[in-house]
Amino acid sequence: MALNFKPFTKYEILDDFVEVMISFREKYGDIFKVRAGNKHVLHVCHPDIADQVFRLPYKENHRHFPGMIEAFYKYNDIPRSLSMRSGKDWAKLRMPSNEHLLKPKAMANFTPLLERVANDFIDNLKTDLQINDAVREISKYAYECVGIASFNKRYGCLNDSSQDEMLNLLNTILKTLQTAYLMPFDINRYYKTKTYREFEQTYLQLQEFLKKNMEEQILRLNTMRDEGTLMDYLQDEYNLIYAMLSDGKLPAEEIVTLISDLHTGAVEGLGNAITFVLCDLALNPDKQDTLYEEITQVAADQSVIGIDALQKMSYLQACIKESQRLTAPFPGALRIPETDVTIAGYRIPKGTNISINHKMMSLDERFFPQPTKFLPERWTRDDNTDVIDKGYQNFPNVIVKPFGFGVRSCAGVRVAKPAMMLSVAKIIQNFEVSLPNGEKEIKTTRLLFPTPKEPVNMCLKPRQSSYSS
Numbered sequence: 001m002a003l004n005f006k007p008f009t010k011y012e013i014l015d016d017f018v019e020v021m022i023s024f025r026e027k028y029g030d031i032f033k034v035r036a037g038n039k040h041v042l043h044v045c046h047p048d049i050a051d052q053v054f055r056l057p058y059k060e061n062h063r064h065f066p067g068m069i070e071a072f073y074k075y076n077d078i079p080r081s082l083s084m085r086s087g088k089d090w091a092k093l094r095m096p097s098n099e100h101l102l103k104p105k106a107m108a109n110f111t112p113l114l115e116r117v118a119n120d121f122i123d124n125l126k127t128d129l130q131i132n133d134a135v136r137e138i139s140k141y142a143y144e145c146v147g148i149a150s151f152n153k154r155y156g157c158l159n160d161s162s163q164d165e166m167l168n169l170l171n172t173i174l175k176t177l178q179t180a181y182l183m184p185f186d187i188n189r190y191y192k193t194k195t196y197r198e199f200e201q202t203y204l205q206l207q208e209f210l211k212k213n214m215e216e217q218i219l220r221l222n223t224m225r226d227e228g229t230l231m232d233y234l235q236d237e238y239n240l241i242y243a244m245l246s247d248g249k250l251p252a253e254e255i256v257t258l259i260s261d262l263h264t265g266a267v268e269g270l271g272n273a274i275t276f277v278l279c280d281l282a283l284n285p286d287k288q289d290t291l292y293e294e295i296t297q298v299a300a301d302q303s304v305i306g307i308d309a310l311q312k313m314s315y316l317q318a319c320i321k322e323s324q325r326l327t328a329p330f331p332g333a334l335r336i337p338e339t340d341v342t343i344a345g346y347r348i349p350k351g352t353n354i355s356i357n358h359k360m361m362s363l364d365e366r367f368f369p370q371p372t373k374f375l376p377e378r379w380t381r382d383d384n385t386d387v388i389d390k391g392y393q394n395f396p397n398v399i400v401k402p403f404g405f406g407v408r409s410c411a412g413v414r415v416a417k418p419a420m421m422l423s424v425a426k427i428i429q430n431f432e433v434s435l436p437n438g439e440k441e442i443k444t445t446r447l448l449f450p451t452p453k454e455p456v457n458m459c460l461k462p463r464q465s466s467y468s469s
């Protein structure tokens with residue numbers, strides 16, 4: 001079966017994409033094949049089948065990339081970005097990075113840095129008492145978070161609109177990538193299309209920007225070393241570049257490549273995910289009240305919310321997980337079997353793209369009763385069966401996987417989680433959030449990540465006991 005594209009279309013993901021996929025599942029069952037771009041993708045919509053796919057051996061962690069990406073690296077002699085690598089080449093960059101980005105202490109290392117950005121963001125909101133075009137505004141916060149996590153640097157984007165250029169650039173990179181993934185033929189291998197040229201120009205600009213920041217960071221660290229202040233500084237602040245350079249496993253050029261993935265992966269992903277959590281809380285004031293209660297209990301009268309407090313905020317974690325269930329940032333974890341396999345009775349040739357369709361499973365009534373309702377209680381440990389039948393817990397850890405699954409999952413999750421938790425906790429600690437004009441629903445569309453179809457505005461009412469950030 002194929003989703004047919006006209007030859008010269010705009011290659012966008014259709015707004016009714018989810019409805020189309022649901023109709024396929026109803027017609028063809030829990031496993032079906034769809035044409036996406038120039039490849040076929042096998043969609044899996046049942047946790048038992050997903051479990052079988054996840055358990056296959058993956059030595060190479062292969063990916064297929066659009067022709068535009070292959071053409072870009074043919075024309076430009078720069079190292080491939082992490083997300084565009086496969087096999088040993090991918091592992092060579094990913095494994096040494098994991099030691100810094102994913103080790104258990106990483107979240108504690110990044111949280112104090114991110115909190116500084118969250119505090120500035122809240123200070124701005126205290127003046128504005130509204131968020132206009134939430135994804136855009138929150139993407140600025142996200143961009144600042146990546147700047148401080150990568151280079152211990154404030155880009156200044158929260159207060160300086162001249163920095164918006166970088167946000168536009170990151171947005172263009174994502175848009176052109178999406179088009180490339182959807183194109184049914186690899187024309188970019190033979191001809192530099194407008195999409196290719198836009199991608200090439202913006203991606204090279206991003207690399208230049210990051211190279212310059214890397215050089216500044218190295219100079220700064222060397223100056224501190226020469227002045228004898230480096231060790232004192234490192235006691236106060238985690239520095240990712242120092243940590244990666246000093247273990248000597250990756251050259252500076254490869255570190256820049258990794259940092260570029262941190263930028264492209266983070267800003268849109270975080271901007272949208274945080275917006276959706278705030279919308280869900282605005283549309284469900286009773287859940288917002290419960291969250292506010294938890295925050296006041298755990299954070300007491302503190303303006304500082306540290307890693308210990310975040311880890312105690314189980315309702316906050318449940319709100320985020322439930323929001324990510326509803327909007328499923330990641331439509332499907334991709335797996336490519338390395339030999340011919342039999343799954344759910346079907347013989348599947350090696351090299352087939354299999355997508356574990358988290359989106360379909362997350363909204364499936366068989367696994368989540370009342371699937372369209374925002375019920376964070378689904379994810380709390382208390383046995384509150386009055387609120388929701390927790391039968392879905394028979395499928396733990398397979399269905400809702402916003403950060404992906406296994407070795408190829410999100411490399412920035414230990415930045416993303418505290419960045420999300422800090423912003424939502426501090427906003428709810430300080431304001432009652434609502435949507436204007438009694439809006440009842442946020443319609444979504446996709447730009448690699450799901451995003452609101454129209455800009456979302458939010459009203460912020462200061463809470464009586466709001467603390468200074």
Ligand code: HEM
Nearest residue numbers: 083261262265266269273329330403404410411412415416
């Ligand atoms: C809510 C926000 C985010 C979500 C939902 C998210 C989700 C994901 C998912 C599902 C993947 C796996 C994609 C795949 O299988 O190809 C991924 C990959 C990745 N993410 Fe995130 N992410 C988020 C934020 C971030 C942040 C803040 C960073 C960086 C600081 C980041 C860095 C990366 C990188 C580098 C990869 C590529 C990993 C690889 O190919 O080995 N992400 N992300």
